Amino acid sequence: MSKSAELAALIRARAGAAPVRLGLILGSGLGHLAGAVQGVAIDYADLPGFPHAAVSGHDPKLVVGDLEGVRVAVFGGRAHYYETGNPAVMRLPLEVLKALGAEAVIATNAAGSMRAGIRPGDLMLLSDHINVSGLNPLIGEPTDARFVPMTDAHDPALRARLRAAADAEGVALPEGVYAWYSGPSFETPAEIRAIRLLGGDAVGMSTVPEVILARFLGLRVAAISTITNMAAGLSDEKISHQHTKAMAPLGAVKLEKVLRRMLRGLGSDPI
DSSP states (O other): OOHHHHHHHHHHHHHOSSOOOEEEEOOTTOGGGGGGSEEEEEEGGGSTTOOOOOOTTOOOEEEEEEETTEEEEEESOOOOHHHHSOTTTTHHHHHHHHHTTOSEEEEEEEEEEOSTTSOTTOEEEEEEEEOTTOOOTTTTOOSGGGOOOOTTOSOHHHHHHHHHHHHHHTOOOOEEEEEEOOOSSOOOHHHHHHHHHHTOSEEESSSHHHHHHHHHTTOEEEEEEEEEEEOTTSSSOOOOHHHHHHHHHHHHHHHHHHHHHHHHHHTTSOO
């Protein structure tokens, strides 16, 4: 039995055997969403091989249960490349999500905006991404499955569901391109100017590896950024992780409304 199958069996023993339909990966300051799930919370420490996810603002628990009538698995924190030097650090959690029966995953993150019209406290739906770092979680994968096509990696149908949910809630949800910067240091103003020239609309230190891994595993994926600051050189605000954690809850209120509305609209329909 594979490691992911073993962990899936352990999770089913504690949280019930019903298949999960959707995974949610929560970014900085967004962990309260896990508390809205009616189910069972399992510490990552109780799941052998799960990454520690030690960044402040993350709550390293897997919560499996019902949210708005949909069976979900919520990752209360993610491990980042900058913690481990391993871009595939979230591979096992996503393999477990797949083994639990999930069809799709929605990732969330905190990001800095490079567009004047998208401000701190706003949300941005990812239409595409730029892998600024050049790192890839599939390096070392020995099979031809590593050659993953990334056209429409951010699933159009899932994005349409999220836009419709946002419209129904009166929440602005502009789309944009997210650029993955490895971190943990923030970007320089010169780097931000370069990323803007490449077509980036927001910048952050996560999500892209998970999108690549999700597509590799056959999971459909969408992602939403909570904008916590303007990127370096675009405002006078002082950028820090403390500032990120302080600002993330402003967007998280809107994000929770959008996600709940989307889940209510699913019913028994395929995701």
